Amino acid sequence: MKILILNGSARKKGNTRTALKQIEKGIDLNNNSVEFIDITDFKIAGCLGCDGCKRTGICVIKDDAVGLVEKIVEADMVIFGSPVYWWGISSQTKALIDRIYMKNSILPQLKKKIGVVAVGADELSGEQYKLIKGQFDCICEYLGWEFEVYKPISAGLIGDVEKQVGLMRELKEIGQKL
Helix, strand or coil, X not given: CEEEEEECCCCCCXXXXXXXXXXXXXXXXXXXXXXXXXXXXXXXXCCCCCCHHHHHCCCCCCCCHHHHHHHHHHXXXXXXXXXXXXXXXCHHHHHHHHHHHHHCCCHHHCCCEEEEEEEECCCCCCHHHHHHHHHHHHHHHHHCCEEEEEXXXXXXXXXXXXHCHHHHHHHHHHHHCX
C-alpha cells in the first residue's frame, strides 16, 4: 500500500508532526511505501472556484498544490494531520483539501483510505474534534472513500505528545495496523 502522510502544521517540532512521525514509525515498510510531506513547505493558494479544471482538466493556478494533489491521487491511503485552529483544521490543510477539487471527476473511482490526526489544546470532548471528524466523514461519504483512522489528541504545549507514553505507543500501533 502506498501511504501519504500530510502534516498541516507549520511547527516543525510541534505535536502534530510528532504524532504523525510516530504513526510513520509503526508502518511496515516491507509491505508499504510511505511519503511524509510538510505541506507548509509548499505554496498552496486557495481554490478560485472558477471551474477551469472542469473545462481543461488542469488547475489554472500554477502552484505546488497541483503536484501535491497528484500525490494524493496516486496514494492508496492519505493521512491528514492538522493542529486545531479555531475549531477546525489549519488553513494550509484546508487549502490543499479544497484544491483536490481539480480531480473531482476521477476521485470517486479512487477507492482510498483516509486517516486524520487532529491535535488541539482542548479536552477530547471539545466540539472542534467533532467538527473536524464530521468534515472528513462528509468528504469520505461524498467520494466513497473509507475513513479508516481518526485520532484526536489533546496536547497544548510543544512536546506534550512526546510526554504521553501511552499515546506514543497507541500512535505507533496505528501505523502497525496499516
